[in-house]
Amino acid sequence: MTCRTKSQELFRRALRLMPGGVNSPVRAFKAVGGEPIFIASGRGSRVKDVDGSEYVDYVGSWGPLILGHCPPEVMESVARVLETGTSFGACTAGEVELAEEITKAMPSIERVRLVSSGTEATLSALRVARAATGRDKILKFEGCYHGHADSLLVKAGSGVATLGLPDSPGVPRALAELTLTVPFNDLEALRSAFDEHPGKIAAVIVEPVCGNMGCVPPAPGFLRTLRELTAKQGTVLIFDEVMTGFRVRYGGAQALYRIEPDLTTLGKIIGGGLPVGAYGGKAALMDIVAPAGPVYQAGTLSGNPVALAAGLKTLEILRRPGTYDRLEAVSAKLAAGLAREAQKAAVAACVNRVGSMLTMFFVDGPVVDFASAKKSHTAAFGAFFRSALDQGVYFPPGQFEAAFVSTAHTETDIETTLRAAARALSPGRVARTSNRGSEPASARKGRS
Ligand code: KE4
Numbered sequence: 001m002t003c004r005t006k007s008q009e010l011f012r013r014a015l016r017l018m019p020g021g022v023n024s025p026v027r028a029f030k031a032v033g034g035e036p037i038f039i040a041s042g043r044g045s046r047v048k049d050v051d052g053s054e055y056v057d058y059v060g061s062w063g064p065l066i067l068g069h070c071p072p073e074v075m076e077s078v079a080r081v082l083e084t085g086t087s088f089g090a091c092t093a094g095e096v097e098l099a100e101e102i103t104k105a106m107p108s109i110e111r112v113r114l115v116s117s118g119t120e121a122t123l124s125a126l127r128v129a130r131a132a133t134g135r136d137k138i139l140k141f142e143g144c145y146h147g148h149a150d151s152l153l154v155k156a157g158s159g160v161a162t163l164g165l166p167d168s169p170g171v172p173r174a175l176a177e178l179t180l181t182v183p184f185n186d187l188e189a190l191r192s193a194f195d196e197h198p199g200k201i202a203a204v205i206v207e208p209v210c211g212n213m214g215c216v217p218p219a220p221g222f223l224r225t226l227r228e229l230t231a232k233q234g235t236v237l238i239f240d241e242v243m244t245g246f247r248v249r250y251g252g253a254q255a256l257y258r259i260e261p262d263l264t265t266l267g268k269i270i271g272g273g274l275p276v277g278a279y280g281g282k283a284a285l286m287d288i289v290a291p292a293g294p295v296y297q298a299g300t301l302s303g304n305p306v307a308l309a310a311g312l313k314t315l316e317i318l319r320r321p322g323t324y325d326r327l328e329a330v331s332a333k334l335a336a337g338l339a340r341e342a343q344k345a346a347v348a349a350c351v352n353r354v355g356s357m358l359t360m361f362f363v364d365g366p367v368v369d370f371a372s373a374k375k376s377h378t379a380a381f382g383a384f385f386r387s388a389l390d391q392g393v394y395f396p397p398g399q400f401e402a403a404f405v406s407t408a409h410t411e412t413d414i415e416t417t418l419r420a421a422a423r424a425l426s427p428g429r430v431a432r433t434s435n436r437g438s439e440p441a442s443a444r445k446g447r448s
Contacts, residue, residue, distance in 0.1 A: 002390050006050040007038040025159040026062075031398045032382040037389070042069025044408040047394065055394035056413045058403035062396070063211070063243050063268040066327075066356070067314055068408025074272050074313045081309040087301055094308035101315050102270065102278060105251050108260040112280030113289060114303040118242035118267030119147025121277035122205065124297045125263045126151060129203035129236035131295045132285050137197055139204045141184040143213030143370025143400070146205055146240050146265075154179040157212030157370065162398040184210055184369045185219040190226065194233055204230050205238040208253035211402035212243075213373045214359035215352040223259045230262075236285065242267035242277070243402070248355035250318055272310030275301070323407060327356040330414060331405040334358065337418040345425035347380070356405040373400060387424035393417050
């Protein structure tokens with residue numbers, strides 16, 4: 001058993017000071033049992049905890065670290081900017097440069113506003129959609145997570161799903177009732193929602209590739225039909241690409257599936273590990289945002305120069321030829337290996353992957369929406385997670401999360417991971433799911 005006394009001592013102190021001892025629920029390891037590890041450092045594909053144990057890291061700060069930890073060129077960029085200051089609350093060249101890179105990467109974005117988190121990006125995009133249409137209702141998909149803004153904490157994924165929380169207390173009923181939800185990939189339910197509320201829905205917000213119910217790709221044609229339905233209804237289509245932006249492809253899921261949303265939200269990778277979010281889209285929509293228009297949104301640290309330095313350098317490196325091909329190859333090897341090891345161990349599992357984001361669900365596939373994801377044997381996932389952790393492999397601590405491969409992950413890391421997975425899946429370590437020996441594990445791959 002790995003020694004974790006320093007993490008345990010820190011967690012004792014943390015529990016007296018912060019709700020659940022953490023600053024974001026998913027970090028608490030509640031869904032996988034045991035106590036959280038406290039990370040001391042990261043380098044490349046690995047992190048080290050305060051007790052000195054090292055792990056191959058597939059959390060990657062929940063997505064931002066597509067280049068791994070402490071990529072030298074990013075760290076140099078940040079160090080250089082730090083010598084000039086940290087924040088001015090005034091216009092800086094970096095904001096212009098990042099706005100240019102985002103609008104070049106995603107032509108659907110003609111105007112963009114930088115903020116400091118994905119939550120700020122999505123709540124602001126919703127405000128724009130409601131203002132532009134004069135409508136109050138919005139529609140999201142069950143199990144999708146778009147940050148913790150009141151309107152979006154309805155049948156949300158990620159930590160809300162992991163903790164099995166009902167739609168969060170504290171969200172006024174009157175507000176929650178304005179949020180319609182239908183199952184992801186369910187076009188009939190979507191059409192019915194529009195039929196029941198004709199001309200009333202301001203926006204549909206979607207993770208074009210879900211990451212927050214675990215990785216669930218869009219069914220063929222789903223996004224295309226969603227685009228057609230929203231256009232016909234005068235409903236603003238918001239692609240929440242906080243996770244998929246610059247992850248599944250440099251131009252995001254909208255490039256991968258060739259769909260042009262009206263608004264896009266971004267975060268994670270565009271900050272290279274520092275706090276940056278963004279929302280943007282058609283000029284006609286975005287030019288109602290203050291001070292160009294009356295829709296108010298502001299932020300003390302929006303466009304922070306230090307964060308932008310990390311983001312700009314990250315995007316520059318991602319643009320280098322072959323980057324996404326290498327990510328694809330290593331990620332495919334990991335996904336296929338996990339499916340193979342589950343099959344060899346006769347553990348029912350389904351591995352979904354799009355690009356370098358993937359999830360191994362402990363259930364017979366396919367996993368195509370939140371209902372099928374929730375059939376996963378979460379106790380088996382927890383046992384697998386803990387065993388892998390004790391063997392030096394750190395998967396995201398929740399079945400309803402995506403694991404992330406970075407450009408720093410090597411073939412050796414994948415081999416280490418698959419050896420650990422094989423042991424973690426061996427009899428006696430992972431509870432056998434009820435349907436043992438049924439349909440073999442599958443490595444379902446969305447287009448990438
Ligand atoms: P932040 O406010 O956490 O920067 O972004 C919210 C958000 C919005 N949209 C999508 C698609 C997201 O995945 C997220 C945040 N993702 C979670 C991971 N499942 C962040 C991790 C956490 O909550 O600690």
